[in-house]
Amino acid sequence: MREPLPADMFDELCPSSLNPIRFGDKWAALIIRCLEHGPRRFSELRVPLSRVTPKVLTQSLRSLERDGLVRRTVYAEATPHVEYELTPLGRSMLQPIVVACAWTEKHWDELLGARESYDQATRLDHAG
Structure with missing residues (x-):
């Protein structure tokens, strides 16, 4: 079992919300930070990224995948699910x-x- 992402990972004291340096879109750097310690499901990413709508989070993940920064893996098990992880x-x-x-x-x-x-x-x- 992996450690859950903290809901306050990007609270007001975190400089990421004020950072004028952009990596990809507005949320890309935050998503990359969320994936730093291994793969995560979409629902896990939603916890610290609660300010991001599901639609925008999906668009950001697709953009990161397109750029070769994130890998999306679909697990077709009894309970199918998707995980996102950083590529090298x-x-x-x-x-x-x-x-x-x-x-x-x-x-x-x-x-x-x-x-x-x-x-x-x-x-x-x-x-x-």
């Missing part, structure tokens, strides 16, 4: 993602400040 190419993305998250954590306050300033200026532009 997908595993090679883990280190750059760790570096990007460390950078984001280091610059967290600057990024938040910049976003707040931008959002405030944008609201003023649209208001007047």
Whole structure:
């Protein structure tokens, strides 16, 4: 039995939600992180990725599969199921993602400040 993914894996304190460096689509890096320790079923991925709709998660997984980063395996057993796992190419993305998250954590306050300033200026532009 494998360890379940924590529901708060990407909570507010995790810099991944603020990370301006994108790997694939918006959710790709988070999916890759979820698969870091081995294969997972779709329902397991939904726990830490609860902000992602099932449709968007499916699209992101297909995109990662198309790019050769994720392998999808269908098990036609008594209870059929599908698992997703990183390919060697997908595993090679883990280190750059760790570096990007460390950078984001280091610059967290600057990024938040910049976003707040931008959002405030944008609201003023649209208001007047």
